[in-house]
Amino acid sequence: MEVLKNVSNCKDCAYRTWAFNNLTPEELELINNKKVEKFYRKGENIYIEGDPVHSFLYLQNGLVKLFKTESNHKEHIISIAKPKDFIGLLSIFSNQDHVYSISAVEDSIICFIDLDIIKSFIQNNGDFALDFLKKISKLSDSIIKTRVDINTRQLRGRIAYMLLFFAQNIYNAKKFNLPISRKEIADLIDMSTENVIRALSEFRKDGLIQIEGKNIVINDIERLQKIYDLG
């Protein structure tokens, strides 16, 4: 991790329109002064389960995963956040400590804003509060939807989901580099690593995808969508 020196100005931040559009110039100046931007190399932890909650985290660049080790020792990825996403879960507003861990899946730049500042904005700026709730609730519900989508399907449907997720949701391209390992895919879709590998090989043999290591090309997005739909 590295604290960035030449920090960007919040006013010019490409993501400002996301949820910070309703701040007054003074409020914007305040977070601009107080925010800290940090760079994390792929694989680094941003925080781990049990760490105290201090900040509201905002992903500027890169890709991070939210994960947890279950009591049965299985590691589980709850969600993957992409640029413009608030990172974490809403419980930062109600919990003292983080319930999940977060680490960088790709080199990432994360913007830390003191949570008390966000709270004061909610308290004092009604337009911000309402808009913020809208934005943040969308993200929270999409995590729930993802879990349901995945868990009501079996292996092939889940793999199709994951491929479509990266192609459509993250990279917006048919050709991309898988940012996570086969083991991490397994932890994301709750299947064994071997079966993830097998399903990917199967999809390749069927001509649905080309895959060489982490390099993926999606050949037949419609058929992939159908596999997902039928589950």
Place this chain on the structure above:
Amino acid sequence: MEVLKNVSNCKDCAYRTWAFNNLTPEELELINNKKVEKFYRKGENIYIEGDPVHSFLYLQNGLVKLFKTESNHKEHIISIAKPKDFIGLLSIFSNQDHVYSISAVEDSIICFIDLDIIKSFIQNNGDFALDFLKKISKLSDSIIKTRVDINTRQLRGRIAYMLLFFAQNIYNAKKFNLPISRKEIADLIDMSTENVIRALSEFRKDGLIQIEGKNIVINDIERLQKIYDLG
């Protein structure tokens, strides 16, 4: 469904402390005048997927389920709400229409508050906004936690989870009446109905529980907890 006439006063509502504690007397009076209490018989739908979002829903009494039919025709229960719970998902603040359906699992009384009123409170009452966000985020995250808890476990662990959920979370008793059918348990934990029945029979044979129809007595809560923990 039946609109109740002898409505209770919000001031005296046992659940007011939950999230409406920071309202001014005038604001409280406003929701008291505008709220509508409705009675739903077991099995009735409160709303279905696609219905427009009008109200913030608050469960006064009874038990309801939030569910969805997937594209692969599997029905899936996302969560079960108990008294004092806000019902639904946060996306009511960002979506025009409901994404999931809700129906009564037991006879229930639901309090409908116009969503615009809640939104205006968020906009105009900072203390309310902050407290409301805290409360509502806790609920949202607990749904995510539940999905993870269930989906990282296999049949017996999931059944144990479900039994502990009703015993500890809903009824606070070792003896209770299962409010949902075996099929609904299956839809909740993403397993087949037959396997749910089999696991319950197995738990009975092992002396973990007594079960006769919907009537359940938990004999060995520690062992049940262990089955859940080991997954």
Place this chain on the structure above:
DNA sequence: TATATATTATGATATATATCATTAATGATA
């Protein structure tokens, strides 16, 4: 009350998935 319908229950069998074993390929490191 009688009849139809849904729920619960259980066994047999098929299918899906996990686990174990082994090898190859890749990446990290001295």
Place this chain on the structure above:
DNA sequence: TATCATTAATGATATATATCATAATATATA
């Protein structure tokens, strides 16, 4: 570059779960 460690790949086998079939109860409805 050589060595070690991790990841990926594949087959064989064990285990978990779903599906199909059938019967017994329970519940709803005419």
